[in-house]
Amino acid sequence: MSITLTQLRSFLAVMRTGSVTSAADELVVTQPSVSAAITALSHELGTPLLERSGRGVRPTAAGRAFTPFATDVIGLLEKGRQAAGEAATSAERVLRIAAVTTAAESFVPALMRAFSLSHPDVRLALSVGNRSRVIDLLISHQADVAFGGRPPGDPRIEARAFRPNELVLISAPDDPLAGEAPVGPPELNGRTWLLREPESGTRSANEDFLAAFDLDAETLTVGSNGAIREAARLGLGISFLSRDAVESDLHAGRLSEISVRPGPAAREWHVMSSSVGPPRPLVDAFMRFVTAA
Numbered sequence: 001m002s003i004t005l006t007q008l009r010s011f012l013a014v015m016r017t018g019s020v021t022s023a024a025d026e027l028v029v030t031q032p033s034v035s036a037a038i039t040a041l042s043h044e045l046g047t048p049l050l051e052r053s054g055r056g057v058r059p060t061a062a063g064r065a066f067t068p069f070a071t072d073v074i075g076l077l078e079k080g081r082q083a084a085g086e087a088a089t090s091a092e093r094v095l096r097i098a099a100v101t102t103a104a105e106s107f108v109p110a111l112m113r114a115f116s117l118s119h120p121d122v123r124l125a126l127s128v129g130n131r132s133r134v135i136d137l138l139i140s141h142q143a144d145v146a147f148g149g150r151p152p153g154d155p156r157i158e159a160r161a162f163r164p165n166e167l168v169l170i171s172a173p174d175d176p177l178a179g180e181a182p183v184g185p186p187e188l189n190g191r192t193w194l195l196r197e198p199e200s201g202t203r204s205a206n207e208d209f210l211a212a213f214d215l216d217a218e219t220l221t222v223g224s225n226g227a228i229r230e231a232a233r234l235g236l237g238i239s240f241l242s243r244d245a246v247e248s249d250l251h252a253g254r255l256s257e258i259s260v261r262p263g264p265a266a267r268e269w270h271v272m273s274s275s276v277g278p279p280r281p282l283v284d285a286f287m288r289f290v291t292a293a
Helices: 005-017 020-027 031-045 061-088 108-118 131-139 201-212 225-233 243-252 281-292
Strands: 050-053 056-059 093-100 122-129 145-148 157-164 167-171 179-183 192-195 218-221 239-242 256-260 268-274
Touching (some): 005 031, 005 061, 020 031, 056 061, 093 108, 093 131, 093 281, 108 122, 122 131, 131 268, 157 281, 167 243, 192 225, 192 239, 201 239, 225 243, 239 243, 268 281
Parallel strands (some): 093 145, 179 256
Antiparallel strands (some): 050 056, 145 268, 157 268, 167 239
């Protein structure tokens, strides 16, 4: 079998973009070269990987099954290149971190600073996104470690819980339900709920709560934690957010907390790394640092 990197990169580009044309644009090559690479790859594997779908293409069952393996090959080669460079030179090392928005806006910067103080030769790079984006960065080996809430249950990812992630129901400071006395979920019927964008873990937590108690609710999609905090402050709705994201606003009186019993299930923050390929000492050192902090 003589599968080439060009074939794998062409296939993965089509999987990302959904068309040969877009894949060619991304790779800065011609469309015929992308088509030829995928045809050759399909021949090597003995089965078609893509099929026509309208004006674009979609993966066959074989294509979907092959995708994670192709992703790991390309990602591991990049990690190998990085490891070789680190072994061959005393130049600064780089640790690529991905974090969901809430974590990136609260405790991750402090962890990064503390780690940098004890590892001054390491340069840290941070990418921020919703849960789906962060997991994709880790699985595709574009990030070395990641911070998020609920781990995906993928065997290619090692996840370690390291701190509680309490969800609190925020509202305007003058909300009539805010206060020390807990309320039951039925008392929240008819309220407007502020939700993050699709694929957000926080959005999923709110939707799970609404579904669990069959609440009648209007929903308003707001694109960031900051926007949700401001909308809640102005009385446009309520929402579960991580206490890490709203602690300062609650303390300053810009928001109030509605105590709900029962509330969402207990959650934890996790630090994650890839379990595919040989361990990288720098990644292991960072994972140990976070879980011991």
